[in-house]
Amino acid sequence: MATTSIYGENPYHEDVLTHTISVLVDNEPGVLARVIGLFSGRGYNIESLTVAETRHKQGLSRITIVTSGTAMIIEQIKAQLGRLVPVHSVSDLTLDGPSVERELALVKVDGTGEKRVEALRIADIFRARPVDATTESFVFEIVGNTEKLNAFIELMKPLGLVDLSRTGVVAIARGPESMEGQD
Amino acid sequence: MANVEMNGSAIVIKALHDQGVDVVFGYPGGAVLPIYDEIFKQNKLRHILVRQEGGAVHAAEGYARSTGKVGCVLVTSGPGATNAVTGLLDAMLDSIPLVCLCGQVPTHLIGNDAFQEADTTGITRPCTKHNYLVKDIKDLARIMHEAFYVAQSGRPGPVVIDLPKDILMGMGEYMPPTKVKHKSYNPRVKGDISDIKDAVKLLAKAKKPIIYAGGGVVNSGPGAAQLLKQFTQLTGFPITLTLMGLGAYPASDSQYLGMLGMHGTYEANMSMHDCDVMLCIGARFDDRITGRLDAFSPNSKKIHVDIDPSSINKSVRVDVAVVGDVGHVLEDMIKVWRASQAKVDQKALKQWWKKIEDWRAKDCLAYQKDAKVIKPQLAIQRLYELTKHRKDVYITTEVGQHQMWAAQYFKFDKPNHWMTSGGLGTMGYGLPAAMGVQVAHPDALVIDIAGEASILMNIQELSTIMQYGLPVKVFILNNQYMGMVRQWQELLHGSRYSESYMQALPDFVKLAESFGAVGLRATKPEELDDVITKMLETENSVICEIAVAQEENCFPMIPSGAAHNEMIFGADVDTENAVSEDGMVLV
Numbered sequence: 001m002a003t004t005s006i007y008g009e010n011p012y013h014e015d016v017l018t019h020t021i022s023v024l025v026d027n028e029p030g031v032l033a034r035v036i037g038l039f040s041g042r043g044y045n046i047e048s049l050t051v052a053e054t055r056h057k058q059g060l061s062r063i064t065i066v067t068s069g070t071a072m073i074i075e076q077i078k079a080q081l082g083r084l085v086p087v088h089s090v091s092d093l094t095l096d097g098p099s100v101e102r103e104l105a106l107v108k109v110d111g112t113g114e115k116r117v118e119a120l121r122i123a124d125i126f127r128a129r130p131v132d133a134t135t136e137s138f139v140f141e142i143v144g145n146t147e148k149l150n151a152f153i154e155l156m157k158p159l160g161l162v163d164l165s166r167t168g169v170v171a172i173a174r175g176p177e178s179m180e181g182q183d
Numbered sequence: 184m185a186n187v188e189m190n191g192s193a194i195v196i197k198a199l200h201d202q203g204v205d206v207v208f209g210y211p212g213g214a215v216l217p218i219y220d221e222i223f224k225q226n227k228l229r230h231i232l233v234r235q236e237g238g239a240v241h242a243a244e245g246y247a248r249s250t251g252k253v254g255c256v257l258v259t260s261g262p263g264a265t266n267a268v269t270g271l272l273d274a275m276l277d278s279i280p281l282v283c284l285c286g287q288v289p290t291h292l293i294g295n296d297a298f299q300e301a302d303t304t305g306i307t308r309p310c311t312k313h314n315y316l317v318k319d320i321k322d323l324a325r326i327m328h329e330a331f332y333v334a335q336s337g338r339p340g341p342v343v344i345d346l347p348k349d350i351l352m353g354m355g356e357y358m359p360p361t362k363v364k365h366k367s368y369n370p371r372v373k374g375d376i377s378d379i380k381d382a383v384k385l386l387a388k389a390k391k392p393i394i395y396a397g398g399g400v401v402n403s404g405p406g407a408a409q410l411l412k413q414f415t416q417l418t419g420f421p422i423t424l425t426l427m428g429l430g431a432y433p434a435s436d437s438q439y440l441g442m443l444g445m446h447g448t449y450e451a452n453m454s455m456h457d458c459d460v461m462l463c464i465g466a467r468f469d470d471r472i473t474g475r476l477d478a479f480s481p482n483s484k485k486i487h488v489d490i491d492p493s494s495i496n497k498s499v500r501v502d503v504a505v506v507g508d509v510g511h512v513l514e515d516m517i518k519v520w521r522a523s524q525a526k527v528d529q530k531a532l533k534q535w536w537k538k539i540e541d542w543r544a545k546d547c548l549a550y551q552k553d554a555k556v557i558k559p560q561l562a563i564q565r566l567y568e569l570t571k572h573r574k575d576v577y578i579t580t581e582v583g584q585h586q587m588w589a590a591q592y593f594k595f596d597k598p599n600h601w602m603t604s605g606g607l608g609t610m611g612y613g614l615p616a617a618m619g620v621q622v623a624h625p626d627a628l629v630i631d632i633a634g635e636a637s638i639l640m641n642i643q644e645l646s647t648i649m650q651y652g653l654p655v656k657v658f659i660l661n662n663q664y665m666g667m668v669r670q671w672q673e674l675l676h677g678s679r680y681s682e683s684y685m686q687a688l689p690d691f692v693k694l695a696e697s698f699g700a701v702g703l704r705a706t707k708p709e710e711l712d713d714v715i716t717k718m719l720e721t722e723n724s725v726i727c728e729i730a731v732a733q734e735e736n737c738f739p740m741i742p743s744g745a746a747h748n749e750m751i752f753g754a755d756v757d758t759e760n761a762v763s764e765d766g767m768v769l770v
Contacts, residue, residue: 026367029316030304041309072496079493085313085333088367 014070018047019094020101020171021078024179026086027053027061034084035063044069044077048103048146048168055180060088062180064170091179093171101171105149106131107140111160119159126152137162191320191351192217195284198327200227201360204255206246206622207231207284208239212259213299214286217351231622231651234643236263238615240270240341241641244279245619248602249577251404253334254619256283261299264345265306269609271341272310276606277427278402280339282330283311289349290318303345312340313368317347320355328360337370338491339402370490374507374515381503382462382486383519389460390531391538392420395443395472398427398605399465399489399509401598407510408432408598411464414517419532421539423451425466427605430595440539441548444472445741446587449547449750450539452739455480456747457538464488465509468499469606478746488512547739548591550753557708559585559660559731563592563632566658569715575627576600577620581613581637584666587737589632611640614657618644621653628656628719635661635728636685645698648724656718657726659691662733670736675743695726706730743769 025031032051039046048066053059067077074092081090093099107128109119116138123130123140126148132139142152146169153164173179189197195218199207206229211219222230233239236258243254254274258267264285274281288297304316313333315326323346330342386392394415400407408431415422415438422432423443432439441448443455455461461483466472468487473479476498485501487494488509495504505512550560563585570576571594578593579602580586586603595601602620604612617631631638638659648655660666668683692702701721705714711729718727738753 029318030308033305034308037308072500075496076493079491079495079497083491083493085368 014072016068016070017074017094018066018068019074019092020099020169021065021067021081022091022093022171022179023063023065023081024088024090025061025063025084026088027059028086031061031086032063034086035065035081038080038084039065039067039077042080044073050168050170060180064168066169089179091173093173096173098174099171100174101145101169102143103146103149103167103169104141104143105153105164105166107142107153107156107161108137108163109140109156109160110137110162112136115159119156122152122155122159128152187357188354189357190217191323191346191353191355192221194320194323194355194357195327195346195351196221196225196228197357198324198360199255202253202328202331204253205229207255207257208233208242208246208619209257210236210239210259210263212263212286214260214288214348215257215263215284215346215351217348218257218284218286218346230257231618231647233615233647235641236266237270237611238618238641238644238647240267240274240281240283241609241612241615242619242622242644243281243283244270244274244277244612245579245602245616246623247279247281247619248401248616249599249620250623251599253280253282253331256281258283259286259299260288260303261301263299264301264303268306268310269607271307271343273604273607273609273612274341275310275312277604278339278398279341280334281341282334283341283343285343285345286351287316287345287347290347291349293347303343307343310341311343312338314343314345316345317350320350320353323350323355324358328358329365331360332365333368337368338399371506372490372508372511374488374505374512376515376519378503378505379512379515379519380523382488382505383516383523383525385460385484385486385503386418386420386462387520387523387525387527389420390528391457391459391535392418392462392532393454393458393460394420394422394462394464395425395455395466396422396428396431396464397425397466400428400431401465403465403508403510405598407465407508407513410510410513410517414513414520417517417520418527420462421454421536423447423454425469425472425605426590426603428466429590429601430598431465433596434594435596440543442590444469445474446591446737446739447741448591449545449739449752450542452741452747452750453542454539458483461485462488463501464513465490467494468497470498473499474741475744475746480747547750547752550735550738553732554708556732557705557711557729559588559662559729559735560592561708562658562660562711562729562731563588565711566630566632566715567593569712569719570628570630573628575624577602577617577624577627577629579603579613579616579620579629579631581631581633581640582608582610583634583637583668584662584670584735584737585632585634585637585660587667588660593632610637614638614641614648614655615644617655617657618648618653621648621655622651625653629654630656630658633657633659634666635659635663635688635691636665639689642694645695645700645724645726649699653724654722655724657724658718659726659728660731661688661691661728662731662735663688664733666735667737669734673734673736691726691728695724700724700726703727704730
């Protein structure tokens with residue numbers, strides 16, 4: 001039996017797109033739970049989420065979310081975010097002009113001998129910095145866009161990758177405009 | 184005036200006074216005792232003691248929807264708060280402004296699994312517009328005022344304030360409400376004028392227009408309903424209303440096509456399906472309205488006016504969107520319409536009306552009369568006929584077949600007189616809601632149209648009704664089934680009536696009497712008018728039980744998974760094949 005549903009079926013068959021959304025919120029207890037609860041409750045995807053206070057004096061935090069969905073779902077996500085009371089502004093960095101995206105990863109690689117040398121050599125090509133070293137391990141710090149990090153991590157796997165920690169994407173629009181206003 | 188130090192509970196009560204709250208529905212408990220102590224010491228704020236917290240929230244909803252004011256609830260921590268949850272979500276889905284004050288264990292015990300502790304802000308986060316946990320008494324007065332602002336501005340909704348007991352007992356400063364701009368929440372009320380111009384342009388060119396209006400018009404205030412009437416009559420367009428919008432346009436007017444949607448009229452649904460321009464005002468293309476989405480009004484340009492940007496393009500893509508309060512937008516629309524001297528194609532409109540009249544002639548609400556058994560439709564019709572001359576009649580309903588029959592056969596000419604649980608479909612809503620309406624309008628006639636199953640979900644509130652001498656009338660259509668469940672089982676599950684028969688029902692007359700109310704019963708059609716008249720003449724609260732045809736179904740109906748032009752009617756139902764295989768999985 002076909003499982004059509006008046007809720008789920010989308011008559012506007014469209015491609016699924018990935019968008020990076022930046023949300024400026026009051027840094028108050030529960031605000032992250034509101035945002036995450038909105039995504040889980042309405043069945044939206046979160047591919048990556050980062051949050052930190054960005055303006056201490058005004059008590060503002062910036063949440064960067066990478067999400068995916070059809071154009072209609074993305075529009076809905078932004079409208080739903082805008083409806084939350086502690087949300088000041090929502091900006092779609094994928095739509096609203098060019099932006100810069102960065103992610104940081106800490107990559108732990110164990111190994112000795114040739115593999116160890118090879119890991120260092122590749123790290124150099126990727127401009128990854130060793131931030132910790134023992135005789136049998138390195139921790140590399142690498143900054144870049146998600147694809148660059150993925151490529152580096154793939155190369156490190158056969159060379160003894162044992163541990164990995166990623167920040168998730170942070171992003172900001174290019175050009176002089178601010179979404180936060182002045183101090 | 185210098186700010187005065189007082190305890191937290193006094194700050195709460197002072198804030199309620201300053202916000203103009205005259206009544207609060209509540210139930211005491213350990214964590215809120217300090218507030219109850221303050222209530223005891225004053226006379227301005229009236230407290231209505233309910234019998235279960237769920238009743239308090241529905242009562243506040245009835246109060247809010249019939250007055251346009253914010254409804255106020257006071258419950259204790261833990262089970263008090265969790266009992267309130269259903270009502271909060273009900274208010275959320277139907278956009279009813281509420282402020283619900285919940286007690287909480289003292290701040291140092293939060294997270295300790297203390298007695299009657301619940302993570303109230305966590306539990307209520309997805310079922311409120313916003314919620315607060317007050318952790319510092321310095322924030323208390325501001326949060327109280329902010330809660331009222333959030334509850335009633337933009338798209339209204341419920342707001343919870345969680346109040347730990349040590350905050351209620353500590354000393355702090357009171358701050359009067361000020362008209363400061365909220366730092367992040369400032370919803371837009373005026374619609375963008377260029378969007379409005381686009382909308383008017385589209386409407387003026389329409390050959391087969393329809394106006395589809397909803398609860399947003401009621402929420403916007405009586406002025407918005409007036410403007411809607413003005414605009415509709417200015418254009419000569421047909422208009423249909425959603426379940427939540429009933430009363431936003433006078434049902435007695437000839438341009439009104441009745442309710443639309445799953446149990447809406449044939450003429451309303453066919454007009455929606457065949458129109459070329461649709462103006463949706465303060466409604467949200469709910470799945471009970473649209474039916475099958477990919478067959479919903481396939482050839483129309485759609486205009487959507489809504490205060491909530493997230494309603495736009497949520498399920499149906501529209502061509503022109505106007506974000507703003509419907510009252511403001513309608514005012515501008517009328518101005519633009521007049522200024523542009525928009526002229527409708529009268530010939531086309533006349534043809535369109537002719538088509539609509541043909542659909543109307545089908546008389547989709549007709550039902551088979553019966554000389555021996557009371558038809559539920561007849562019961563509602565007689566109730567309407569015998570009350571329509573009265574000035575102030577408020578109807579609440581529970582949820583199920585009786586609710587749909589009430590929506591179909593009771594006619595409303597004014598907004599704020601129809602209270603029903605539309606979005607959440609909460610059985611047990613009607614009795615406490617009627618109680619809240621009667622508290623707000625002590626001299627009005629307030630009737631809860633109920634089913635025998637729904638009424639038992641909050642029957643305890645009859646005790647509250649008696650305590651405060653509220654003359655609420657309960658009009659039960661008793662078919663001894665959960666009628667809507669039975670109807671779906673008949674249409675979808677081969678008439679296998681699994682658990683939908685109400686066995687061991689109480690004697691409703693004796694039940695009324697045991698509470699001190701008056702019990703009446705009609706079992707034959709010839710008794711109906713007398714019993715209704717007696718009910719209306721009784722000053723006390725009445726339970727009026729009408730024994731109705733047991734297996735009557737609610738028609739017309741758009742079956743699940745069908746389109747607007749695929750309605751089924753009472754006379755020609757093939758129950759075996761009424762719902763397609765695909766439709767069976769739908770709710």
